[in-house]
Amino acid sequence: MRISELSDRSGVTVASIKYYLREGLLPEGVRTSPTQAVYDEAHVRRLATIRALLDAGVGIADARAVLATLDDPPAGPHLLLGAAHAAVIPHATGDLDLAAAQALAERLGWQEGDCDTAVLEGLARALQTLERAGFVVSDDIMDAYLAAVESIAAAEIAGTPTTSPEDAVRYVVLGSVLVEPLLLALRRVAEQVASARRFDADTTLS
Amino acid sequence: MRISELSDRSGVTVASIKYYLREGLLPEGVRTSPTQAVYDEAHVRRLATIRALLDAGVGIADARAVLATLDDPPAGPHLLLGAAHAAVIPHATGDLDLAAAQALAERLGWQEGDCDTAVLEGLARALQTLERAGFVVSDDIMDAYLAAVESIAAAEIAGTPTTSPEDAVRYVVLGSVLVEPLLLALRRVAEQVASARRFDADTTLS
Numbered sequence: 001m002r003i004s005e006l007s008d009r010s011g012v013t014v015a016s017i018k019y020y021l022r023e024g025l026l027p028e029g030v031r032t033s034p035t036q037a038v039y040d041e042a043h044v045r046r047l048a049t050i051r052a053l054l055d056a057g058v059g060i061a062d063a064r065a066v067l068a069t070l071d072d073p074p075a076g077p078h079l080l081l082g083a084a085h086a087a088v089i090p091h092a093t094g095d096l097d098l099a100a101a102q103a104l105a106e107r108l109g110w111q112e113g114d115c116d117t118a119v120l121e122g123l124a125r126a127l128q129t130l131e132r133a134g135f136v137v138s139d140d141i142m143d144a145y146l147a148a149v150e151s152i153a154a155a156e157i158a159g160t161p162t163t164s165p166e167d168a169v170r171y172v173v174l175g176s177v178l179v180e181p182l183l184l185a186l187r188r189v190a191e192q193v194a195s196a197r198r199f200d201a202d203t204t205l206s
Numbered sequence: 207m208r209i210s211e212l213s214d215r216s217g218v219t220v221a222s223i224k225y226y227l228r229e230g231l232l233p234e235g236v237r238t239s240p241t242q243a244v245y246d247e248a249h250v251r252r253l254a255t256i257r258a259l260l261d262a263g264v265g266i267a268d269a270r271a272v273l274a275t276l277d278d279p280p281a282g283p284h285l286l287l288g289a290a291h292a293a294v295i296p297h298a299t300g301d302l303d304l305a306a307a308q309a310l311a312e313r314l315g316w317q318e319g320d321c322d323t324a325v326l327e328g329l330a331r332a333l334q335t336l337e338r339a340g341f342v343v344s345d346d347i348m349d350a351y352l353a354a355v356e357s358i359a360a361a362e363i364a365g366t367p368t369t370s371p372e373d374a375v376r377y378v379v380l381g382s383v384l385v386e387p388l389l390l391a392l393r394r395v396a397e398q399v400a401s402a403r404r405f406d407a408d409t410t411l412s
Contacts, residue, residue, distance in 0.1 A: 048338060048339060049339060052339030055334075055335040055338065081398060082398065085397075089394070104392070105399075114398055114399050114402040119391070119394045119398055123391040123392065125391075126388040129258055129387060129388075130258070130385070130388060132257060133384055134254060135258070135381065135385075144361035144362075145389060148354035149392040149393045149396040151353065152350055153393060153396035153400040154350075156347055160404070176394070179351075180390050182336060183355065184390075185329040186329065186352065186355040187355045188291050188329075189314055189329055190356050192284075192325055193315045193359070194362070195287045195363050196284055196319075196321075197315075
């Protein structure tokens with residue numbers, strides 16, 4: 001199909017398609033003349049994935065890295081998850097103290113070699129952000145966080161399809177990245193519900 | 207103190223301080239001459255909050271809205287949470303189907319009036335992103351998400367300090383926003399641990 005039909009099929013404007021081509025997110029079509037190319041169903045599917053990543057707040061460079069993982073996945077679901085995480089976690093800048101992150105990871109059952117280093121660094125950076133703001137997460141609340149992510153991960157990993165490599169790649173890479181906004185949105189709703197139950201809308205702070 | 211001392215005390219460069227002043231994130235100091243102003247401890251604390259928000263990935267405009275909520279909080283912790291959430295949730299663009307979001311919210315105990323509309327719209331947008339990507343969250347996994355966010359929110363809201371309005375404001379606004387990267391980082395670690403237990407690093411996909 002021509003680029004105009006690709007645009008109709010995918011609901012993505014021609015200008016955006018050209019942008020994704022220039023940015024290397026969408027593979028080139030097959031050239032039929034110096035100014036024309038044809039595209040196929042793989043391009044339609046790829047455009048849906050690109051839009052989903054960008055909608056989820058993933059930047060262009062990170063999206064490129066996630067798509068590269070989809071295109072050339074490391075062998076095995078576990079390595080794949082590491083590659084997907086590494087693609088979306090910002091690179092560490094400056095000194096990070098990994099000790100506190102490791103101590104939390106150990107409470108999640110972490111052992112040396114389980115995790116891509118980028119994942120532990122990402123946790124260390126999140127802790128550093130809280131510390132810089134002088135925001136202390138109480139022990140009770142941290143316990144609740146650890147129990148919650150442990151049950152989330154258990155359900156997610158148990159659900160990884162092993163029927164085909166393509167299914168597993170899609171599930172692991174997109175599931176990890178695209179579900180993040182869902183979890184944050186659900187937490188906000190749950191917070192508001194719990195807050196409405198604890199505090200009347202009229203309660204004022206003394 | 208002069209801007210150079212504010213920079214030393216806060217660890218933020220003079221150039222960045224000037225940028226935050228221009229962007230309206232940091233209040234002006236007291237002018238002592240047309241080219242000089244003096245700053246106080248409130249500026250040091252505010253700079254720590256600004257850096258924490260930006261480190262957590264909050265954009266300049268959203269950070270401005272969160273800081274405005276801190277400066278002029280609505281009366282009552284529940285309204286405050288709504289204002290903090292509304293500040294960081296991107297505004298809805300295009301049509302959103304709220305029915306699926308409402309159905310999930312109801313499973314979290316949501317009743318009409320509990321939530322700021324922006325929060326439900328944020329959930330609807332997260333669901334839309336997954337749907338556009340053709341990514342289906344299974345019932346088992348959605349159950350795990352709902353149970354997890356419910357226990358997180360229960361612990362968080364129970365921990366809201368009511369000792370002083372300032373404490374409550376800081377806890378609710380920063381806790382909701384700054385903890386997001388922590389939760390996502392913990393989930394990644396938990397996923398890697400669960401994945402390492404389920405799949406050998408050598409397992410290849412058949």
